[in-house]
Amino acid sequence: MSDENILTEDGFSLTALQAGDKVEFARLVDAYYQVIYRLAVKILGNPQDAEDILQETFIKAFRYLPDFNGRSRLSTWLYRIATNEALMLIRRRKPDAISIDEPRNGDEQDQEPLQIVDWCCMPEQEMLSSESREYLDQAIESLPTSLRVVFVLRDIEGLSTLETGEVLNLSETAVKTRLSRARLRLREELTRYYGDRMGRKPVANEGGR
Amino acid sequence: MAHENCKHLLGSLSEYIDGALGDEICAEIEKHLAGCENCRVVIDSLKKTVYLYHVTSEDPQVPDGVRNRLMQRLDLKDLIDK
Known part of the structure; x- marks a missing residue:
């Protein structure tokens, strides 16, 4: 086993990574730092926090790579570290406000x-003007954390x-349900926003036909 | 959307737009959509919502300096010392 060079699905040498090879690790960082940064910005809504989470994610990844068992994709594993770091940060800030496992009533x-x-x-x-893009971000931030991460x-x-589901330790059914709720809430927010911009007063639902 | 039928379909719309539902329930939804303009609007705007987030998924640009600071940090002893 130790002589083999095991490659990950995305073409990295797991053998080198797990042996602490810094060149291979730098290649991994270069491949994923942008997606991890963006993920953190979108969960946290703040560039400085996102940069902290980005750094923590790769520090932990380097440290725990020898324990990576290859059952999930390496990218999924990185997403998992980053998401957990981001959720821990939110928890530290607002200890009572969030539970990813048991969303509060109504969430x-x-x-x-x-x-x-x-x-x-x-x-x-x-729809894609810079003002609209800002609104798209705000709308995500308005979601409960448990829906936002999904x-x-x-x-x-x-x-x-x-x-x-692997990243968040959730069943596929739970992922689908949360995704559905997140999308419906965002649809509502965007309809309010774009409806206003169309210069029409949104018409409240009066019962259909 | 106030009709019972509309409420009944609400939880399935997300999977419907992903094309992840079986034929039977798709047929049921499509039959309902044919006669319910409100639900058609909801479906179209739900699809558009997902689309807009998809096309802006590469926002924001990673600011200058983030990569350098990251690489610098990763050379610290934090990383070398277990």
Whole structure:
């Protein structure tokens, strides 16, 4: 086993990484530091915190690589470290405000659509203006943490349901449920925002047809 | 969305737009959509919501200096000493 050069799915030498090879580790850092940084910004909403989490993530990764068992992808493992670090930071800041395992009452309920405005025909340029992009970020920050992390991993980072479950220690069913709730809440926020921008007062749902 | 049918479908819409549902429930949803404009608007705006976050997923740019500070930090003894 010790003579073999085991490669990860993304082409890194696990053998070298686990032996503490700094050149291979630097290659790993270069491949993933941008995605890890962005993940942290989106979970924490703050560039300075994100930079701290980025550094902690790779310090821990280096330290614990010898324990990496290869059962998940290396990238999933890095996401897991980063997400845990970010959640611990949030917990330290607001010890009572968050539980990723047991969301507080109401945090996870279905958001029944209240805003029924068809804003989909807006020009994409306007939907993606710098002001709109800022609003997209704010809307994510308004989500309860337990929903936000799932949304960020699935819909922004593009992890599969299974991988997201591995990162967060959640069943696939729990991932799907939280993703659904996060998306419905964001849809509501964006409908309010883009509906206003369309210059139309959003029409409250009056019961359909 | 005030109809019982609409509420009943709400929890499935996310998987529906991912194409992750079985034929039977898809058919049920599509039958409902054909007669419910509100639900069509909700589905379209739900898809657009996911799309907008997808196309902005590379935001923000990583600021200058982040990589250098990271590499510097990783050479500290923190990392070498277990």
